[in-house]
Amino acid sequence: MDNSTLGQAGIVIAGPYLLFLGDTKSILEAKTAAGLAEWRPELCLGQFRLSGSGVDLNLPEMTPIEAVKKGVKSMIVGIAPAGGAIAGQWITAIVEAIEAGLDIVAGMHSRLSAVPEIADAAKKHGVRLIDVRHSNNSFNTGTGKKRTGRRVLTVGTDCAIGKKYAALALEKAMKERGFNADFRATGQTGIMIAGRGVAIDAVVSDFIAGAAEWLSPDNTPDHWDVIEGQGSLYHPAYSGVTLGLIHGSQPDALVICHEPVRDHILSVEGYSIPDLRTFIDLSLTVAKITNPNVIPVGVSINTSRMTVEEVEKAVIEIEAETGLPCCDPIRHGAGKIADNMQKLFGK
């Protein structure tokens, strides 16, 4: 533990974007690009596909040169290559975008700069290669200092339960109600959507809270950061990331993310999902360490494996159990939660 060393990096991406879809045939492989087109349509000026592509995001087809003429600044590699390595056909397309003058943004395991053709072209044409999974900039360790402005953080009973989606839906619902609100990204897809952020699980552990502090700096008193949560306090692999993010975020409000029909923590054996009251109690206990005034403002449920009837029943039960508004942001939007925030905090 040492205040004088520095950790890893925040990322800032220049928009608008051209979405590179390669030759993928799977919408699942193109999840990041699809998320961008859903949540930031105004930033996605076009799609760039190779022959053989089977995914269409209904954006104008564009070559990198055409995109530059329209004002595009970055090409987003919004797909995960099978096997993790960047394939030959893709390299040619990425180099073409670099030669047109676009920054390249990717969220792959391997770094863009690990491909010599890409690294050489980027150097020659003076564009940035941005690997949102990795990052070389620096953070300080956390200070714990109270910051101006307000913050709401999504926390979950497990990983992969809808924390990013809940935050994005809440940002939308808050803006619709006149809140001054900004989504703050802590994972790769979120960073591409927000155009900035920090891949918090890639930060050296001494700097988790410091990175979270960087992500939601001082702001005007009426401003809300809507922060994407990561991991879970109950996940035996990722709880450290979660607690560091909670403490650095100093949230005023927590949105509880939960999947009513999930029994066990993902990708580990023998861990049950906590019940909601227990989960909310622990989340508040630890969050109060850096913000004694934190309160829960709603429950966001993931109902992708439930029928309409089951969802209706779950909403009623959860609202009775927790005393909080409950909704599925995909089915219902997050208006209920934003309304509750308006009631509790004003605007």
Next chain:
Amino acid sequence: MDNSTLGQAGIVIAGPYLLFLGDTKSILEAKTAAGLAEWRPELCLGQFRLSGSGVDLNLPEMTPIEAVKKGVKSMIVGIAPAGGAIAGQWITAIVEAIEAGLDIVAGMHSRLSAVPEIADAAKKHGVRLIDVRHSNNSFNTGTGKKRTGRRVLTVGTDCAIGKKYAALALEKAMKERGFNADFRATGQTGIMIAGRGVAIDAVVSDFIAGAAEWLSPDNTPDHWDVIEGQGSLYHPAYSGVTLGLIHGSQPDALVICHEPVRDHILSVEGYSIPDLRTFIDLSLTVAKITNPNVIPVGVSINTSRMTVEEVEKAVIEIEAETGLPCCDPIRHGAGKIADNMQKLFGK
């Protein structure tokens, strides 16, 4: 969060050691070397000092060549250079040790390999440069799987409160009572003392729990890992490291480290030290997520700023408040806590 990527590194150091003291005049600057000589005298065959040195650990004076003849395998740079950079006179001495065939182990901010003369000599002579603050090996993410053998972890109401010392004193007291126990190091000085370990705060945050699992692997049923804690659940900068270490360690027993006369969390403003009952409750609540059977076994107090009378009073008060044996490992050793473990767990 991704199971397929890998994080940073565990460290294993070859003993016995030659302790390099440079030309330092301050025993505080030589804290790491002094800790090694205190806790692992059998590993410290000699000291190597430069002209102008004012520190003497009462070890035989030895040049690197003499040390190699005695069987020494590693030279420990057990001092922190003023300003962080490695000075000219030191470089000459380190290169001399490399030429004699010794691995070099250091815990400085700058890497040994960042000094070209040192890097070149190490390459030429085939020795290892081990920077215990940094590490390039790999961990997996945590699995949460129950491991065989038993574990005790020191947790603290703050940073720099005596968690390493408590663990070392407990290992000693346990061994004296016939326990099969090993100290497990999570910080730089601890790693040098143990000869292996992981600088847990330097691990990428996705791998904190995985690194802790690596540190205390499956063992025989009677074996105890005595794990050095880091940070504090109540420290707004470092709590993520602490929780990841707790969850990966899956401790059966917790030793609570506390300084009775400390009011505020170190190096941040406006954070109070929690009271002991609150602290023990939260520690148990989170530790139970990966080991439902965890119990507290004792309170280790840091009384460096207290009189003998104050210490006696504090021990009585803390034992009454917590129902746990309380001692200062520096004044009293940790025998009381080891006795309690014998009572609670057998041996």
